[in-house]
Amino acid sequence: MSADPTPGASGSTAATGPVAPPRTPAASIHNIGYRKYDGERLGRGYAMRSLFVQSLRGAYGLGRSAKSKVLPMVLFGVVLAPSLIMVAIAVATDAKELPAEYTAYPLIMLPLIGLYVAAMAPQSVSRDLRFRTTPLYFSRPIERTDYVIAKYSAMSVALLIFVGTPMLVMYVGGLLAKLGFVDQTKGFALGLVMALVFSVLHAGIGLLVAAVTPRRGFGVAAIIGVLTIPYFATTIMQFIVYDEGSREAVSWLGLASPGTLMDGFQSKFLDGSTDFPGSIVPSNTAGICYLLVIAAVIAGSYLLLNARYRKAGL
C-alpha cells in the first residue's frame, strides 16, 4: 500500500511542478490605481430614501443574514394564517360575512404584533446606537431629523405591511366568496385606516423605547412590557369599574394603554365592535380625547426620538 502511491505521487508532483510557476504571474490582480468619482451625488433626499428602504428591508430581515430573517418571517406567517383560515371558512360555508371585522383584526393579533414590534424596533435603532454607527450617518448629508423620519416611517410601513396584508387577504377572500362588494370595500377601507393609525402609534412607542435602551435584549423586554402590561392592567381595571356600575369610567380608562386606545378609537370612529366590557363605545367627549391622546403619543414619540439623537450625535 505504501509502495503504490509513492510513484504516483512523485509523478504528479513532477508533472505539476513545472506547470504551476508560469501560471502564478498571470493570476495576479492588476492595480489600476485610484479612480476619482465624477458621477452625480444625489444628496440629502436620496440618502434619506436609501435609509428608509434599508430600514424597511431590515424590518423583514431582507439584506441581512438568514438567521435574522427567521423571526420576522415566522411572525408574518403566523399573523397571516388566521386571515387565510377565515377566508377558507367563509368560502366553504357560504357565510354571509367574514368571521371577524377588518378593524378588529389588529386587536385580535395584538400580542403577536407586540412581539413583532419588540423584535424589530430594537433591530432598527438600537444597533446604530449600540455600535455607535450614528456618527457615520450624521457626518453625511442627512440631518438628524431626516434620520428619525426615515427610521420612523420605515418602522410604520413595516408594521402597516404586517397588519395590512392579512386585511388584504380577507378582502380578496371576501370578494371571492361574494360577500358583497360595497360592504367589503367599506370594511377594508376602514380597516386600512385602523391599520395605519395602529402602525404609526405602535412604531412610535416601539422605536422610542428601543432608542432609550441601547442593549437589544433590554429593548425587546421593555417594549413587550410597555405594550402588554398597561393593556392587561387597563382591561382588568375596566372590568372592575364595570362591575361596580360606572359605565362612563370604562371608556376613560381605555385611554391608559395603546391596545385599549386603539380599541376605543376603532369602535368610536371606524364602526368596529369593541372588546370593552359591556361593549361600551366611548362618548363624544371621550372620543375626542382618544384622538388627542393618539396624536399626542405619536407627536411625543417623534419629538423625543429627535431629542434622543441630539445627544447621540458625534
Next chain:
Amino acid sequence: MTVIATESLSKRYPRVTALDRLNLGIAPGVTGLVGANGAGKSTLIKILLGLAPATEGSASVLGMDVRVDGARIRERVGYMPEHDCLPPDVSATEFVVHMARMSGLPPTAARERTADTLRHVGLYEERYRPIGGYSTGMKQRVKLAQALVHDPDLVFLDEPTNGLDPVGRDDMLGLIRRVHTDFGISVLVTSHLLGELERTCDHVVIIDGGKLLRSSSTADFTQATATLAVEVTDYAETPATAGSNETPANAEQPANAEHTANAEHTANAEAHEHTANSEQPARLDGAAALREALTAAGLRVAAPGSGEQTLPGAGHLVMVDAADESTYDIVRDTVVELGLGLVRMEQRRHRIAEVFQDDPQSATDPAATDSATTDPATTDPAATEPTAGPTAAGRLTESGGRDDTEGGGSHVR
C-alpha cells in the same frame, strides 16, 4: 487655496471653553492636528462638519461656510471616528455600500466605488465576511474605506492609529499618506502622538486648551539635517560577562521588553545596565567614551541628557550629525578602536518635539539649536504667539523611545 479656514472660532460650553478664538488656515495635503485629550480636536471636527454651531467666529471648509452649507460640506467630506462604529453582523461590502448610498451615490456607483475603495485600503476576500470577525487593523481599514468611498475632497481621520499594533500603525500611516499622494484627497488627521505625525504629515497644527499653540510645516524642521543614532555597549563583549548576566537579564526582560527592538537587544541592554549599576560601578561608560572619540574625530555629537536621551534605557545612545557618507565609516571605525560592541546605528530625522525643548538644552545641543533657529521662519504668522515656549515644552515632551516596537510612541501629555 485653503481647505479649512477658521477665524476667531470659539466654542464655549456652560462649564468649559472647548475652542478659544482659533485662527487656522490649512492648505491641501496631509495635516496633523495634535493635542492632548480634551484639547478641542473633536469639537473642531464637529464644527467643521456643520454639526455643532460655533459660539462665535466663522469657519469654512472647501470654501463653504459651515453654518449654512453643512449638508453640502458633508457630501464632499469624509469622516472616520475615533471609536468603534461598525455593526458586527454585516459584511464590509454591505456596510460600505450602504454608507456610500448615504453619501448620495447612486446604487451602481456605490457598489463599484465600494469594491474599489476596499481594495485600496487592503481588504480583499475577507470583505464578504461579517465585520464581527475582523481584527482591529481590518476594522480600521473598513472605517477608513467608509470615509473614502464617496471620493471626498477632504477626510477627517480621528485618531486612526488607536489600538493598532506597531506594524498595523505603520501600515495605517502609510495608507494615510497614500490617501493624499495617490488619491488626491486632503487629510486632516488627529493624534495625541506627536511622533507618528511627523512621518505622515506635511503640516502639523498643535492645539492646547482650545488655543492654537503652533502651526508649522513638518518638512522644514524634521528633514533639515540627518542624525545618526548609535547605541554601543560599555565593553567589548566577552563570553564571561555575557554568560554571568544572562539569568537576571532574562528575568527582568518582560518589564522592559517594550523599549527594545528584539530579545537579543534586550538581553544586551539589560546586561549592561546590570554590569554598570550593580556589579562593577567603576567601569568605563561606553557611550561617553564614544562621544569623546567622535568629537575628537571632528563630528558634531549631541550632549548627553538632551532630547530622547532622558528616556529609560537610552543612556547608551549617542546622537551624531551625519554630514555625509563618511560619517558612517568614522563611527564604525571609532567603535571598533574603542573595543565597544555596536548594538545599532540608525538614521534619524529631527523630531517635532525638539522644537518644544527648553533653551538650556538647545544651547548645548547643536541639533536643537538648528531647529530653533529655522523655526520662526517656518511658522505661520498666526502661530507666532509667545505661548509656544516653556508651556509647550512642558506638555509636549516625549515619553517613549523611537524603537520600532514603539512605533510613534511619543505621547503628548
